[in-house]
Amino acid sequence: xxxxxxxxxxxxxxxxxxxxxxxxxxxxEKGKMASMSHEDQLFMIRPDxxxxxxxxxxxxxxxxxxxxxxVISSREAEDVLQxxxxxxxxxxxxxxxxxxxxxxxxxxxLSLLKELDSYLYQDLGL
Numbered sequence: 001x002x003x004x005x006x007x008x009x010x011x012x013x014x015x016x017x018x019x020x021x022x023x024x025x026x027x028x029e030k031g032k033m034a035s036m037s038h039e040d041q042l043f044m045i046r047p048d049x050x051x052x053x054x055x056x057x058x059x060x061x062x063x064x065x066x067x068x069x070x071v072i073s074s075r076e077a078e079d080v081l082q083x084x085x086x087x088x089x090x091x092x093x094x095x096x097x098x099x100x101x102x103x104x105x106x107x108x109x110l111s112l113l114k115e116l117d118s119y120l121y122q123d124l125g126l
Contacts, residue, residue, distance in 0.1 A: 002008045038107035039099060045124040046095055052124075053091045057117050060092065066111045071098060103104075 009036040017117040036044070053061075062080060072094075080093045098109045 002091065005043075037103050038110055039103045041126065042069065042099060042106040042110060044097065045126065046092075049095060050088050050091045052120055053082055053087070055087055057120070058087065058091055058094065060116050061112055063110065064096075064116070065098070071101060071108050 018082065033035065062072070062077040066074055066077055076097060080090050083093055084090060098105050114126070
């Protein structure tokens with residue numbers, strides 16, 4: 001049985017290899033994405049999501065993530081917005097915050113993304 005450090009290393013290698021834009025992914029990679037954890041899916045789309053998220057979508061995500069089942073607190077939402085005025089940095093901060101909270105939180109964020117902007121969701125290859 002592999003150690004936790006070994007499993008982490010394998011996951012990180014997998015993540016690093018998969019850290020490409022949607023347009024560079026093959027159909028096979030897109031198919032594999034459906035069987036990945038929510039955390040891995042969010043990690044894979046992270047670069048494109050950072051580039052393509054609008055200010056309005058960011059605010060909507062922050063609002064919805066504060067509603068039950070509360071993925072982030074109001075203080076965390078304020079922190080995302082006040083840490084920097086650069087939209088891409090704010091989106092990066094939110095994604096990283098949600099990734100740290102685990103697979104369930106990532107799944108909620110992905111569901112909200114699908115609900116709030118289905119075109120972007122599809123464009124990201126989900």
